[in-house]
Amino acid sequence: RKPTEGTGFLIPDDGQIWAAVSKNGPTNHWHTLSFLFALRDVNQNPSLLPNLTLGYNVYDNYFDVGTTYAVTADLLSTGKANIPNYSCGQREDLLVLLEGQESEISKEISTLSGLYKIPQVSYSFGSHLLHDRTQYPFIYRMVPKDEHHYLGIVQLLLHFRWNWVGLITPDTDDGEQFIQTMTSLLLSNAICTAFSVRTPVQKKIIEMPPDLLIKWNKARILIYYGKLRFFYATIVVLLLWTKGMATFPVGKVWITTAVWDLTPNLSYDVLASPEIYGFFSFLIHREKRARQEDFDPFFSATWEFFLSSFTCSYSKHPLSVKERLRCQEAERLGALPREWVEETLSLDGYAIYNLAHAVARALKAALSSSGLRRMARLGGQRLGHPRMQPWQLHPFLGNAHFYNTSMDGVFLDEKGELGAHFDVVNWMVFPKNKSFDAVKFGKVEGQASGAIKFTLDPDTPQWLPFFSQEYLGIILVSFALCFSIITASVLGIFIKNQETPLVRANNRDLSYILLVSLLLSFFSSFLFIGRPRKATCLLRQTAFSIIFSIAVSSVLAKTIMVVLAFLATKPGNRARRWLGKSLANAVILSCSGGQMVICSIWLGTSPPFPDADLHSQPGEITLQCNEGSVAMFYTALGYLGFLAAVCFTVAFLARKLPGAFNEAKLITFSMLVFCSVWASFVPTYLSTRGKFMVAVQVFSILASNAGLLGCIFIPKCYVVVLRPHLNTKEHLKHSR
Structure with missing residues (x-):
């Protein structure tokens, strides 16, 4: 079978960047093997092109425009000189040009090959302009749009x-x-x-x-x-x-x-x-890769592959290489690691294989057409296969439908493009x-x-239930709601009994501020539960820090007012002038103002943002808030700890002051609970990951708030609601 028809195959060579990264990988080698394998499969198929052999030339253009022009001119020449239309001794015709170039290179190739109406079939994605049949009528792409x-x-x-x-x-x-x-x-x-x-x-x-x-x-x-x-x-x-x-x-x-x-x-x-x-x-x-049994191990281009894969030689003489075993002609690709087979018939290789088969099917359809059969007869005498011209393939490259050895149908539409799948x-x-x-x-x-x-697919990655939909999240939300209701009830009791001696003696204005801040602090815990979003990530830490600093500042102000009230009872003491709302308000504004400055710097320099944790839970992606600056996060917590430490110290020193409704003891216990909770929070928070970090912080917020609420206000509510006979001026005077 004499080669009578020809194809040109241009493969890209990776440039400087590729060499610096992948150390000259064997991509082009596999592309060439896929092309040769496909041509061999076509030439050995007697039902496809009987008595006809496809020849080929393989070129490398190194992604260079000048080299591209040179190799294209060589394809169009039939002699030693790269002169198009120059014919000297070579009879085979160039029917089609197969390439896998970038769009810019494909356009340059088309500049020369288009003059001769040579079909240019590509297996790479490129510019949308290449889909324009008016500008590039001879380019066919074996890739979807x-x-x-x-x-x-x-x-x-x-x-x-x-x-x-x-x-x-x-x-x-x-x-x-x-x-x-x-x-x-x-x-x-x-x-x-x-x-x-x-x-x-x-x-x-x-x-x-x-x-x-x-x-x-x-x-x-x-x-x-x-x-x-x-x-x-x-x-x-x-x-x-x-x-x-x-x-x-x-x-x-x-x-x-x-x-x-x-x-x-x-x-x-x-x-x-x-x-x-x-x-x-x-x-x-x-659907399926090319049938492994169709891969001929004796195909010369694959010798090196089998040598490195099976450590055997295909030398004719059994004694030519003593160190290696001779291949037994029974080696199967199915026994190789999956990576080896995928390298041999990889994605581009699959496209190249389909591309060669599409050209062969189009050539068969062209040779079978009635017009070419009439051209092959002169004077009633048959001359054998007609000599094909490149332009005669164009009507048959569109709507080409064929089945390759992978047995999944491959088709081109009327524009010569592969169907999208x-x-x-x-x-x-x-x-x-x-x-x-x-x-x-x-x-x-x-x-x-x-x-x-x-x-x-049914097993595709799905959104798992958010923290608000899990049992742990539901439990924390339930506790937050219960404590919020309790806080609101205590506030209602204090407002209803605001003129009673007990409420008046414990600075009702500061009590109102403390109860409202505790209520808002309980509400702030809801920002930590649910899907993290940009707004919630920005608000949750800053809102909690500022609100809770107001609560601790109120407790500190109450403690200072208890000490000043005792000192004012002594004759000639100047502490009486400091009693009043102005000092309490100044303490709250100054202490909470420091936290506001910290949070403002935090949001201005490195604000929190939504993030994804891919490592804490195997097989899961946890959406969370990245705090932005870990230093600012612990600075805000440290400032709260500083306020609590000052408040604890003052309350501890004032715990033995006389008075029926002295809050110093209650404040001491509440600050002790607060410090214990947040001291244990830091190591626990650092040792957890993912959603459990959020759970630890929410629990700490609820526990510290509940400590303030329970230690300071529950005893007062007990007296106001259940022991009203103790809530009198007479009892206050006798207690003193």
Whole structure:
């Protein structure tokens, strides 16, 4: 079978950034093997192209425009000189050009090949302009339209309720078009774009945009558009910039738009890096990989693969290599690790395989057409296979439908584009054996209307019940409600009995302030329960700190007023002039004002924000509030502790002062409860993670508030409600 028809195959060679990141991975080698494997499968199929053999030339353009022009001119030439239309001794015709280039390179190739109406079939995603049949009528793409997985990304964001994202693209025309298209789609679905960064593609990685790290912290969800090597470059830049930093930036959840050949190229070190907390991508749907039994181990291009896989040799002479076993011709790919098989028939390899079969089916349909059969007959004498011209393949490349060895139907529509069908996968990292795997949890299917159908598997990640829906959260909410009701009842009792001696003797105005602040403090615990949002994260710590500082300041003011009241009874003591509302108000305003200043600095420098904890609970993502500045958080708690310590000291010194309604003893016990609760809070809080940290703080808030309420006000309510005969002036005079 003599080769009578030819194909050209251009593969990209990764440039400087790729070499710096992946140490020259074997991607292009696998692409070439997939192409050769597909051609071999076509040529050995007697029912596909009988008595006809497809030849080929393989070129590497190194992502260079000048090299691209040179290799394209060589394809169009049939002699030693790269001169199009120059024919010297070579009879085979170039029928189709297969390539996997970026959009800019594809356009340059089309500039020359389009002059000869040579079909240009691509297996890579590219510019939306390449879909324009008026500008590029001879380009056919074996990939779904970009818009379909853009819509799939939007549906993924909506499913997880991610509404604040960042966009990162190479600084190309395609990247700019992606930002414009994606921003519009996100905006129409109420998703905000925090930032968009364009990374240079022709410069060294150290010359990346200096504002990338600054913008990096503005969003937790990042959508990346571009080739895999540019993604690696971005990760490397972040690693270099953050190396040696005291505080490492929080990792992100990445969503990739390009349907990459991820399996052979991704590494565990990249997926396990601190910059990546989650990694989602969209892969072209595959029901089954190419049948392993169809992979001929004697195909010369795979010798090296079998040598490294099975440690055997295919040398003709059994004694040529003494150190190695001779392959027994019974080796099966199914016995190899999954990673090896996926490297051989990976995603781009699958697309290349389909691409070669689509061309073969189109060629078969063209040779079977009645017009070409008539051209093959001259004077009633059959001349064998007609000589095909490239332009004669165009009507048959559209609507091409075929079945490859994976036995799942592959078809092109009338525009020469692959039907949209994606698998949504989550790349999982397994630290124990330093491996990773793609876990499918959904799919995207294109509809005839141009819309998509986005479906998720039953085992897809779901929102677990929030803290407010768990038993522990329900118990804490119940306690908070009960204490709030009790506090409101005590306040009502004091208002109703405000003219009684007991209420008047214990400074009813300060009691009202203390009860209201305790009631608000109980209410502030509700901010810690439920799904964290930006408003609740900003308010919960500051609201509790300020409100509780008012409560402790009120207790301190009450203690100071007890001491001054006793001193004022002594003749000639000047403490009498300090008695009154002005001193009490000054104490409350000054003490709580200090806490307000601390909280203002906290919110102004490093405010709390919603965050996600991926490590505390295996298999779960816990939504929580990141306090922003741990130092400011403990400063606010420390200030409360300082006020409580001062209040405890003053009350302890005044505990033995005479008086029927002396509150110093009650305040001493209440401050002792307060200090005990928050002293145990710190080590407990530091030793817990996730939702239990919130539970510890809510419990501390309720316990300390309940301590103040119970120690100071319950004895008074007992006298007012159950022992009213003690609430008289006569009893007050006799007690003194």
